[in-house]
Amino acid sequence: MTREEVFERLNKVFREVFDDTEIVVGEKTTSNDIEDWDSFEHINLVVAVEEEFSFKIPMGRVVTMENVGEMVDIILELGK
Amino acid sequence: MIEELQYPFDPKYIISKKKSIKKKLLSQNPNTIEKKIAILGGETTQNIKLILELFLLNYGISPIFYESEYNQWFEDGMFPNEELVSFEPDIIYICTCIRNITEFPTISDDMEAVNGKRNQVYSKFEGVWENLRNTYQCPIIQNNFEYPFYRLMGNKDASDCHGRVNFVTMLNCMFYQYAQNHDNFYICDVNYLSASYGLEKWSDPYYWHMYKYAVAVPAIPYLSFNVANIMKSIYGKNKKAFNLDLDNTLWGGIVGDDGADNIEIGQETPLAQTYSEFQEYLKLHKQLGVLLTINSKNEEDNALSGLARPDSVLHKEDFVNIKANWNPKSHNLLETAQEMMLLPESFVFVDDNPAERAIIAGQVEGAAVPEIEEVEHYIQCIDKSGFFEVTVLSEDDLKRTEMYQKNAQRTQLQASFADYEDYLQSLEMKGEIREFASVYMSRIAQLTNKSNQFNLTTRRYTQAEIEEIAKNRDYLTLYGKLSDKFGDNGVVSVVIGKLAENHHKELHIKLWLMSCRVLKRDMELAMMDELIERAKAASVQKVYGYYYPTAKNVMVKDFYALLGFTKLSEDEKGNITWLFEIPDTYEKKQHVIKVNTNNEYKEMEI
Numbered sequence: 001m002t003r004e005e006v007f008e009r010l011n012k013v014f015r016e017v018f019d020d021t022e023i024v025v026g027e028k029t030t031s032n033d034i035e036d037w038d039s040f041e042h043i044n045l046v047v048a049v050e051e052e053f054s055f056k057i058p059m060g061r062v063v064t065m066e067n068v069g070e071m072v073d074i075i076l077e078l079g080k
Numbered sequence: 081m082i083e084e085l086q087y088p089f090d091p092k093y094i095i096s097k098k099k100s101i102k103k104k105l106l107s108q109n110p111n112t113i114e115k116k117i118a119i120l121g122g123e124t125t126q127n128i129k130l131i132l133e134l135f136l137l138n139y140g141i142s143p144i145f146y147e148s149e150y151n152q153w154f155e156d157g158m159f160p161n162e163e164l165v166s167f168e169p170d171i172i173y174i175c176t177c178i179r180n181i182t183e184f185p186t187i188s189d190d191m192e193a194v195n196g197k198r199n200q201v202y203s204k205f206e207g208v209w210e211n212l213r214n215t216y217q218c219p220i221i222q223n224n225f226e227y228p229f230y231r232l233m234g235n236k237d238a239s240d241c242h243g244r245v246n247f248v249t250m251l252n253c254m255f256y257q258y259a260q261n262h263d264n265f266y267i268c269d270v271n272y273l274s275a276s277y278g279l280e281k282w283s284d285p286y287y288w289h290m291y292k293y294a295v296a297v298p299a300i301p302y303l304s305f306n307v308a309n310i311m312k313s314i315y316g317k318n319k320k321a322f323n324l325d326l327d328n329t330l331w332g333g334i335v336g337d338d339g340a341d342n343i344e345i346g347q348e349t350p351l352a353q354t355y356s357e358f359q360e361y362l363k364l365h366k367q368l369g370v371l372l373t374i375n376s377k378n379e380e381d382n383a384l385s386g387l388a389r390p391d392s393v394l395h396k397e398d399f400v401n402i403k404a405n406w407n408p409k410s411h412n413l414l415e416t417a418q419e420m421m422l423l424p425e426s427f428v429f430v431d432d433n434p435a436e437r438a439i440i441a442g443q444v445e446g447a448a449v450p451e452i453e454e455v456e457h458y459i460q461c462i463d464k465s466g467f468f469e470v471t472v473l474s475e476d477d478l479k480r481t482e483m484y485q486k487n488a489q490r491t492q493l494q495a496s497f498a499d500y501e502d503y504l505q506s507l508e509m510k511g512e513i514r515e516f517a518s519v520y521m522s523r524i525a526q527l528t529n530k531s532n533q534f535n536l537t538t539r540r541y542t543q544a545e546i547e548e549i550a551k552n553r554d555y556l557t558l559y560g561k562l563s564d565k566f567g568d569n570g571v572v573s574v575v576i577g578k579l580a581e582n583h584h585k586e587l588h589i590k591l592w593l594m595s596c597r598v599l600k601r602d603m604e605l606a607m608m609d610e611l612i613e614r615a616k617a618a619s620v621q622k623v624y625g626y627y628y629p630t631a632k633n634v635m636v637k638d639f640y641a642l643l644g645f646t647k648l649s650e651d652e653k654g655n656i657t658w659l660f661e662i663p664d665t666y667e668k669k670q671h672v673i674k675v676n677t678n679n680e681y682k683e684m685e686i
Contacts, residue, residue: 019099040126043291048096059286
């Protein structure tokens with residue numbers, strides 16, 4: 001799985017969770033860039049990402065994740 | 081009804097797509113009832129609420145929510161709360177969890193100390209329930225406790241009074257005791273749900289420490305679905321009957337090809353035993369008042385020969401309607417519904433053949449079509465769908481199959497009379513029409529939530545509201561019971577009128593409904609006679625009736641005209657106002673039912 005492939009699949013997940021077909025996420029995207037991305041939606045986002053890439057993000061990694069780029073790092077390391 | 085929300089659903093799909101599912105629901109079903117739901121949480125409830133909304137919309141209930149701040153269930157429930165008071169909840173859901181138990185026994189506690197701790201936890205909850213009951217007079221749904229996710233003493237945790245498993249088990253029993261002694265109080269059985277889902281995954285501490293969810297986020301759809309089932313049951317949206325296929329559904333094999341001797345039923349083979357267990361499961365539903373009907377592509381003789389086997393659990397007399405023919409099943413189901421005076425959406429269609437299920441799903445709007453797969457899992461698939469979720473069991477439910485069978489006998493009798501009034505006379509009907517009495521409150525509330533067709537205003541009431549109205553002197557209330565020589569139909573009609581003063585005394589009929597099982601028996605006329613007599617006694621001169629159209633009540637559009645009311649107005653939505661001025665001498669309209677004779681006799685005796 002390349003970094004580009006991960007971004008492509010992540011984009012799909014973001015669009016589903018936030019029900020917005022215009023979203024495009026990049027390395028530096030954070031919750032400030034997406035209007036509905038609050039702490040409640042963050043939970044659903046994590047669940048959806050875990051579902052898409054068939055793995056579970058350990059708590060220690062979720063809490064330190066700062067932007068979408070870091071999320072991609074974790075997925076490349078642990079995801080399928 | 082949308083497929084994605086039918087059991088067995090994909091919980092993760094629902095979580096990630098909830099926004100688009102909601103849009104789809106809102107565009108699909110305009111005929112919803114609005115209900116105000118207060119969620120008092122001991123954990124995060126955001127997702128529980130959002131997904132509950134989806135399931136409720138799917139049941140035709142459109143919720144407005146009040147959600148307590150995080151872990152404020154006790155404060156919101158116990159102390160004056162202006163926001164909640166002005167919200168006026170229709171239902172309160174207390175979503176608490178084992179994490180809300182602040183004090184557990186320690187090993188050094190003696191029995192008395194353990195009991196003291198348990199009572200302390202319990203009384204905190206009971207205090208909230210009592211306060212909510214008194215303040216809001218609405219149904220309360222309370223989570224019981226899931227088991228702890230670790231066991232300090234291992235197996236002994238279950239039996240030893242110091243064990244948390246034991247503590248929670250006993251506490252749950254105290255909750256059940258309260259539920260048994262109080263109407264309008266319902267347990268949401270989280271303990272069962274979490275066991276069924278798998279406690280290990282349900283109570284994954286990750287979700288508590290990350291987000292303060294005591295239930296794992298992927299399991300939330302199951303919790304929300306369960307709560308929605310209780311709520312739709314309270315509002316009379318349960319299914320009422322099974323519509324069952326025979327071959328490879330109730331028994332293995334094709335009775336027309338294999339012969340009754342060779343179908344799989346009874347105790348001889350594993351497959352036969354599995355079908356027998358399924359038949360047993362269906363038969364148990366009769367106790368709940370759920371009706372069984374057959375919809376099979378078969379020669380009728382062949383169908384009956386399968387049911388006639390002595391080792392068949394279900395026999396011909398267990399069914400209130402049998403259609404075994406070669407007509408399309410959608411046609412049979414609609415005809416069965418009409419003959420039983422039920423709505424097609426009240427049926428659960430069970431058939432092993434996906435093609436037949438697709439036909440029903442496409443042709444019979446609102447009917448439930450569970451996607452059953454292997455016979456050994458039929459029961460689980462149907463049971464977890466919550467079609468018949470019980471919130472109140474009235475005496476009526478227990479006798480329903482019998483009543484429908486009596487109706488069939490009446491139809492036979494009717495055929496032997498040329499004159500309809502002669503037939504009515506021959507039924508020897510007796511009516512009991514009186515103001516709301518405490519023994520019938522649950523049945524009256526149930527009728528206001530279940531009756532759709534013969535219902536002039538389709539106002540829904542909870543039992544608590546009915547009890548309030550019964551006490552209020554500004555209301556004139558009537559229930560009607562009807563029995564005849566074949567048996568007792570129980571309470572079948574309800575009228576609520578509100579008295580008002582406007583130059584003259586007026587009566588405004590807020591609710592008039594009747595169960596369709598007693599259509600064309602002149603019971604509605606008997607209700608009218610009794611209503612007018614009582615209105616007159618209260619010096620009422622003008623009686624106002626209202627008709628509010630719904631998708632289902634067109635049969636009573638001109639009901640008030642038939643009673644001699646005159647039409648005052650009709651607005652663009654079809655809402656009609658009717659007026660009846662009570663004449664000095666009112667002539668009774670019905671002559672075939674003897675009303676209140678039994679009780680007059682009793683009163684004379686006293």
